[in-house]
Amino acid sequence: MNTAAGIRPETVAVEETVRHGGDDGALPGIADPASVAPRDARELSRVFFRRLAELEEGTHAYQYARTTLIEMNMSLVRFAAGRFRGRGDDMEDVVQTGMIGLIKAIDRFELSREVEFTSFALPYIVGEIKRFFRDTTWAVHVPRRLQELRLELAKARDELSSRLDRDPTVAELATLMNLSEQEVVEAQIAANGYTSTSLDAALSGDGPEDGEAVLADFIGVEEEGLLLVEDVHALAPLMAELSDRDRRIIHMRFVEEATQAEIGERLGCSQMHVSRLIKRIITRLRRGMLGELGYA
Structure with a gap:
């Protein structure tokens, strides 16, 4: 077999690795894992996952296997990131975020699941990218349900405002959106988290003056000890x-x-x-x- 016959040399190497890889416990050396074709990466990944489960974490061989798996499957991240093209964000940031999901998937995948790694990894990758958009678009973290509700609320308010020629009441919005008044109020409160105000902004007056209070003066600090208590309580039943x-x-x-x-x-x-x-x-x-x- 050769390239003249239409057979890619890397495919031949993959077939040999799948047939013999792991028999002697040695991992194949791959000069440029990122250039491995997706179809070949799927076959090679099985070999590397099999050895990864046998290797001791922290060893050179373990790190080589894990790093190679990450580089071989980068095409999954690029594929997932392509679905979010056109949102105005730097695609490099989106890809880097997707890589976090890929690494999480590699660390949690087990061959015993009897599922393709691609099927297992894509939800992790897409989930990290969606979280990136939620966290970088909103000034504060708001549950996804309320983020989506904010958009519906804006449409309902525009529709009723044009129809009634005034700002609609909570009850009117609730009726149009088929929600309870409490849910409408929650959506209104959540919408306040879409934009933020500078912590250096003066709380009164037209501008900052000497001795004038700013918002940052009233912000508390996070107590690390309380976080440790929460973690201990969560860990105890486990x-x-x-x-x-x-x-x-x-x-x-x-x-x-x-x-x-x-x-x-x-x-x-x-x-x-x-x-x-x-x-x-x-x-x-x-x-x-x-x-x-x-x-x-």
């Missing part, structure tokens, strides 16, 4: 669901600060096995903290 051995491993690693090798000696298993156990436990706890147990 820890209670772990087996005795898993809780013991977590205690040895993060309370006693024992090394993986020391834990392996106590449990009677290899350091690599301990690494896999810790990764599995941490992944489960993280997903529980993020409300993603449905993916476990």
Whole structure:
């Protein structure tokens, strides 16, 4: 087989890798993973995911496998980002945001799911891009439901204003939008978060003057201790669901600060096995903290 016969040399390499890759535990060297065609990337990704699950996190081989997977699947990010072209934002920012979703998908994907990685990864990528638009368009974070409701509210207000020749009441808006008055009020309040005012703006008068109060003077600071309390309370029930051995491993690693090798000696298993156990436990706890147990 050669290029003259219409067969791409990289395809031949992929076929050889899929046939033999992993038999001796070695990963193929790919000079430019980003240039691998999407069809070939799907085949190669299976090989790399298989080895990634066997490798110890933090090793050179693990980092090579993970980095190669990211670069090989960048075409997924470009494909997803293309759906948002024309919104006026720098596409490079959109692509970089999509890369975060790709990395999350790679870290959470397991071959045992028996689904194509592309099908698993696209929701993560698109989700990160949509979150980017929500967070950068609005001055403050507002739930998506209320963001969409704001647009409907604006249309309803314009329609009633032209029809009634005055500003509509909450009750009139609620009737037209088929919502409760409380929901209309929530949408009106949420709409205030679309734009922001400078923290240096004077609270009274036409302009800032010496000794005049500004909004920043009345803004509190975030107490990190309270955040830690919230995290501890959220983690406690998840820890209670772990087996005795898993809780013991977590205690040895993060309370006693024992090394993986020391834990392996106590449990009677290899350091690599301990690494896999810790990764599995941490992944489960993280997903529980993020409300993603449905993916476990």
